[in-house]
Amino acid sequence: MTQSAEMRKQGRNDQLLDAVASSKRPSPPNAFNSSVTFASRALLRIKHIPEQLFDVTVFPIIFLLMFTYLFGGAIAGSTSDYLQFLLPGILVMTVAQITMYTGIDLNNDIRKGIFDRFRTLPIWLPSALIGSLLVDAVRYTMASSIMIILGLILGFRPDGGFIGILGSVALLLIFCFSLSWVWTTLGLIMRSEKSLMMVSMTVLFPLTFVSNVFVDPETLPSWLQGFVDINPISLLVAAVRGLMHGGVTGAQVGWVLLASLIFIVIFAPMTMYLYRNKK
Amino acid sequence: MSDKNQIRQTTMAIEAKGLVKVFGKHRAVDGVDLSIPQGTVYGFLGPNGAGKTTTIRMLATLLQPDAGEALIFGHDLNSETEEIKSRISLTGQYASIDEDLTGIENLVLIARLMGYPRRQAKNRAYELLSAFNLEDASKRQVKNYSGGMRRRIDIAASIVVTPDLLFLDEPTTGLDPRSRNQVWDIIRTLVSAGTTVLLTTQYLEEADQLADRIAVINQGKIIAEGTSSELKSSVGTGTLNVTLVDPQEREKAIDVLASKLAVSIHPASDPASLTAQVADPSLGAEALGELAKENIDVSTFSLGQPSLDEVFLTLTGQPMDEKEEEEVKP
Numbered sequence: 182m183t184q185s186a187e188m189r190k191q192g193r194n195d196q197l198l199d200a201v202a203s204s205k206r207p208s209p210p211n212a213f214n215s216s217v218t219f220a221s222r223a224l225l226r227i228k229h230i231p232e233q234l235f236d237v238t239v240f241p242i243i244f245l246l247m248f249t250y251l252f253g254g255a256i257a258g259s260t261s262d263y264l265q266f267l268l269p270g271i272l273v274m275t276v277a278q279i280t281m282y283t284g285i286d287l288n289n290d291i292r293k294g295i296f297d298r299f300r301t302l303p304i305w306l307p308s309a310l311i312g313s314l315l316v317d318a319v320r321y322t323m324a325s326s327i328m329i330i331l332g333l334i335l336g337f338r339p340d341g342g343f344i345g346i347l348g349s350v351a352l353l354l355i356f357c358f359s360l361s362w363v364w365t366t367l368g369l370i371m372r373s374e375k376s377l378m379m380v381s382m383t384v385l386f387p388l389t390f391v392s393n394v395f396v397d398p399e400t401l402p403s404w405l406q407g408f409v410d411i412n413p414i415s416l417l418v419a420a421v422r423g424l425m426h427g428g429v430t431g432a433q434v435g436w437v438l439l440a441s442l443i444f445i446v447i448f449a450p451m452t453m454y455l456y457r458n459k460k
Numbered sequence: 461m462s463d464k465n466q467i468r469q470t471t472m473a474i475e476a477k478g479l480v481k482v483f484g485k486h487r488a489v490d491g492v493d494l495s496i497p498q499g500t501v502y503g504f505l506g507p508n509g510a511g512k513t514t515t516i517r518m519l520a521t522l523l524q525p526d527a528g529e530a531l532i533f534g535h536d537l538n539s540e541t542e543e544i545k546s547r548i549s550l551t552g553q554y555a556s557i558d559e560d561l562t563g564i565e566n567l568v569l570i571a572r573l574m575g576y577p578r579r580q581a582k583n584r585a586y587e588l589l590s591a592f593n594l595e596d597a598s599k600r601q602v603k604n605y606s607g608g609m610r611r612r613i614d615i616a617a618s619i620v621v622t623p624d625l626l627f628l629d630e631p632t633t634g635l636d637p638r639s640r641n642q643v644w645d646i647i648r649t650l651v652s653a654g655t656t657v658l659l660t661t662q663y664l665e666e667a668d669q670l671a672d673r674i675a676v677i678n679q680g681k682i683i684a685e686g687t688s689s690e691l692k693s694s695v696g697t698g699t700l701n702v703t704l705v706d707p708q709e710r711e712k713a714i715d716v717l718a719s720k721l722a723v724s725i726h727p728a729s730d731p732a733s734l735t736a737q738v739a740d741p742s743l744g745a746e747a748l749g750e751l752a753k754e755n756i757d758v759s760t761f762s763l764g765q766p767s768l769d770e771v772f773l774t775l776t777g778q779p780m781d782e783k784e785e786e787e788v789k790p
């Protein structure tokens with residue numbers, strides 16, 4: 182090693198020694214600050230991997246166009262009539278499906294080492310999840326806005342007006358936040374991203390399709406109607422339709438809130454238990 | 461020295477008894493006892509699948525032991541995890557940072573999570589990047605870093621707040637010699653600042669270079685423990701290989717070395733070569749000197765440390781590779 186390289190190395194070591202000696206342990210962040218920090222991480226990840234936004238921008242557009250023009254003529258006879266019926270349902274379906282990515286992101290963190298790092302930090306652990314759920318809410322809002330605006334362009338005319346739309350998006354966000362805990366639980370249990378995707382799809386497809394999203398349940402055989410009626414997605418679609426077009430009942434909203442509460446009560450503690458005790 | 465210092469020094473950084481972790485039917489860690497004084501470097505030496513990572517993860521509060529107990533700075537591993545977390549830090553075997561973020565973003569993230577206000581977090585991040593020779597790469601995503609840079613940013617993230625105890629899981633596996641030396645320098649600097657280090661490695665040389673004491677671990681059990689020289693002498697000695705320019709001089713060379721160094725010399729199959737078992741590497745240099753004094757020309761010369769394979773062979777009677785195949789899990 183040349184003398185100057187030797188000196189540079191010594192300089193680095195001194196600098197490191199200074200850095201090590203100068204560090205004072207700050208008091209740990211409160212739950213709010215750590216959640217916001219985790220949210221900023223999720224935003225940075227979107228900045229670096231903008232493809233992540235595909236599922237909240239491109240997919241909703243494709244879904245809405247596809248189903249409106251594919252089924253509109255066949256089912257309702259006219260695309261613009263069908264759009265009035267379809268938009269609330271397809272909105273719920275699309276956004277409910279993208280909640281799945283919450284579990285996949287968590288699963289990736291675990292398989293890479295960063296999960297271990299977070300768990301050795303002196304922080305309120307749920308903030309790691311709350312932070313990413315906060316950013317997910319932004320993503321859901323984006324998807325919803327895109328679909329509603331495109332719908333308005335295509336001829337969607339909600340009688341509930343702006344207030345109705347705001348109310349329905351708020352209800353949708355509450356429901357999706359609650360549903361996310363199902364995916365975080367699964368994300369902690371499943372070993373690979375592939376198996377997680379498969380299980381999530383297996384849960385989501387029947388939930389979203391065997392519902393009142395595309396058709397009026399009256400037309401279904403009675404055994405299927407039974408499932409459709411208690412399917413939480415149907416409950417949400419009914420409430421969102423009511424809010425958008427007017428005529429929503431307190432019971433409709435109440436059922437959605439109850440379903441959300443049940444998801445949270447069961448799956449949030451389960452997620453946190455698994456998160457703390459993950460091997 | 462004050463009373464407080466007295467107490468500090470008598471509390472062990474790690475005191476573990478009978479740690480066990482079972483995965484299914486496999487006893488990954490099978491009764492590990494440890495006693496690691498503060499301010500020292502402790503090396504865990506063992507092949508793949510020996511149970512090094514599992515032991516470290518238990519001690520770092522990430523994995524619940526199935527049996528046994530441990531005190532970290534006197535805090536119980538089972539009940540006082542928060543106190544323990546505030547004094548330790550872990551650099552895992554695989555990068556424990558967000559590879560999609562840049563170097564600076566990663567360090568700021570950790571600093572914020574440690575509780576630094578925004579501005580100080582940034583200052584601290586830049587201070588560390590510069591100390592780790594990463595300032596040029598600060599705005600690049602970590603996934604584009606070289607292996608050595610990745611290790612450095614990972615260690616930097618572990619000392620955003622200087623921990624009292626740092627776990628390093630195979631810090632140099634897969635690194636080129638230059639990056640490895642950089643990591644070694646970093647570890648030495650941390651230790652000189654008072655941090656206790658528990659590191660795992662598959663290389664005897666690394667444990668030898670860094671660790672005050674070494675535990676050789678195999679199949680979840682510590683099969684030997686001691687300082688590096690204790691271990692080496694229990695295992696055997698290094699091997700000196702000399703090849704002479706002129707095969708005619710071999711007899712003379714053997715006589716010179718045997719009388720001056722008092723070690724046993726063996727002629728090798730190559731008529732110009734000989735090998736000797738030496739306990740102390742410095743004897744190797746002396747051997748060269750003696751041969752030069754007698755005007756015996758040497759063409760090549762090497763001194764081999766006992767390898768981990770040899771350590772293993774001696775301690776277990778089995779070479780290391782065979783064991784790995786048994787480790788293949790369902």
Ligand SMILES: Nc1ncnc2c1ncn2[C@@H]1O[C@H](COP(=O)(O)OP(=O)(O)O)[C@@H](O)[C@H]1O
Binds near residue numbers: 512
């Ligand atoms: N989460 C786990 N589930 C099942 N087996 C595991 C798990 N983690 C480690 N093992 C097994 O335990 C043994 C010890 O692994 P590990 O501690 O990673 O060894 P090392 O770090 O020394 O290479 C290996 O046989 C490994 O396959």
Ligand SMILES: [Mg+2]
Binds near residue numbers: 513
């Ligand atoms: Mg390991």
